Amino acid sequence: KQSELKGFLGKETKTLDGDTVELFCNIGTPKDAKKAIECDGEGIGLFRSEFLFMDNNHMPTEDEQFAAYKEATEIMGGKPVIIRTLDIGGDKDIPYLNMKKEENPFLGYRAVRYCLGNKDSYMIQLRAIVRASAFGKVKIMIPLVTCVDELRAVKELVEEIKKDFDEQGIAYDKDIEVGCMIETPAASLIADILAKEADFFSIGTNDLTQYTMSVDRGNADVAYLYSTFQPSVLRSIKNIIECGRKAGIPVGMCGEAAADPMLIPLLISFGLTEFSVNPVLVLTARCVISKWSKEEADKLAEKVMALDNEKEIVALLKESAKE
Ligand code: PEP
Numbered sequence: 001k002q003s004e005l006k007g008f009l010g011k012e013t014k015t016l017d018g019d020t021v022e023l024f025c026n027i028g029t030p031k032d033a034k035k036a037i038e039c040d041g042e043g044i045g046l047f048r049s050e051f052l053f054m055d056n057n058h059m060p061t062e063d064e065q066f067a068a069y070k071e072a073t074e075i076m077g078g079k080p081v082i083i084r085t086l087d088i089g090g091d092k093d094i095p096y097l098n099m100k101k102e103e104n105p106f107l108g109y110r111a112v113r114y115c116l117g118n119k120d121s122y123m124i125q126l127r128a129i130v131r132a133s134a135f136g137k138v139k140i141m142i143p144l145v146t147c148v149d150e151l152r153a154v155k156e157l158v159e160e161i162k163k164d165f166d167e168q169g170i171a172y173d174k175d176i177e178v179g180c181m182i183e184t185p186a187a188s189l190i191a192d193i194l195a196k197e198a199d200f201f202s203i204g205t206n207d208l209t210q211y212t213m214s215v216d217r218g219n220a221d222v223a224y225l226y227s228t229f230q231p232s233v234l235r236s237i238k239n240i241i242e243c244g245r246k247a248g249i250p251v252g253m254c255g256e257a258a259a260d261p262m263l264i265p266l267l268i269s270f271g272l273t274e275f276s277v278n279p280v281l282v283l284t285a286r287c288v289i290s291k292w293s294k295e296e297a298d299k300l301a302e303k304v305m306a307l308d309n310e311k312e313i314v315a316l317l318k319e320s321a322k323e
């Protein structure tokens, strides 16, 4: 098994038909980028920037953030690095920010909502990311989008920064892309609208499953409902990918489910273009992807989408899985 996986080192990620997809990594620190390279990741699909803030006793300055983003970007040597702007609130607290206690933190002041409400600190982060774009292929990703106004607001801030950098002669990538995480039912339902203005999508199945199923992702009592294979979640994923494809933008997935051998054939059938996984799962995912043709994946997806409950869907995917 291990030797079979080694055979995929240094190879492109292709389906059985030879269609290429991108296989990226999820990371939390610049050092993890080294791991992504060692594990043969083709880029960074999710750099969870909150760890920079959580492993600190003060708000990281623009230069401190710039140094971290630049380090990760340089390690990746020109491969794409998708940096997600601060995703705090919910279950992630940062003591020095003195955030208010909330009754429903997962439905509260978190992620892009918090960032747009604290524009000065958000501008510091965005400036640091845009500066790092001079050193490789950096992209900006917005967490927990629920309406198009949030995307427009962030894009406006980025434009403001570009103008400022032009005036000051600060280097950056003029084509820097701004994309949305699609991880709320709201974003999924307006994926066609968002796709007109976003440069790319990345599906966050961890939160998408939590919010679609109305299940706290950390509550053991309702964990039996927390499944990406619920028909509601699968329909949502299918819709997001279709909307992205219709608009001609790339659609990735950076939730844990992207590496699930049972989900991979469905993602191939729906037309996902980028998988972002934990570095240690790169070769496994590449191996699974290589075993599916579009035609076979389509046949399975058709059967799966006709089923009405999670148990039967999981049973069918288990018996069809190729590992
Ligand atoms: C997700 O929600 O699927 C995701 C990738 O983000 P996080 O797990 O950091 O919330």
Ligand code: MG
Pocket: 143, 183, 204, 206, 207
């Ligand atoms: Mg999330």
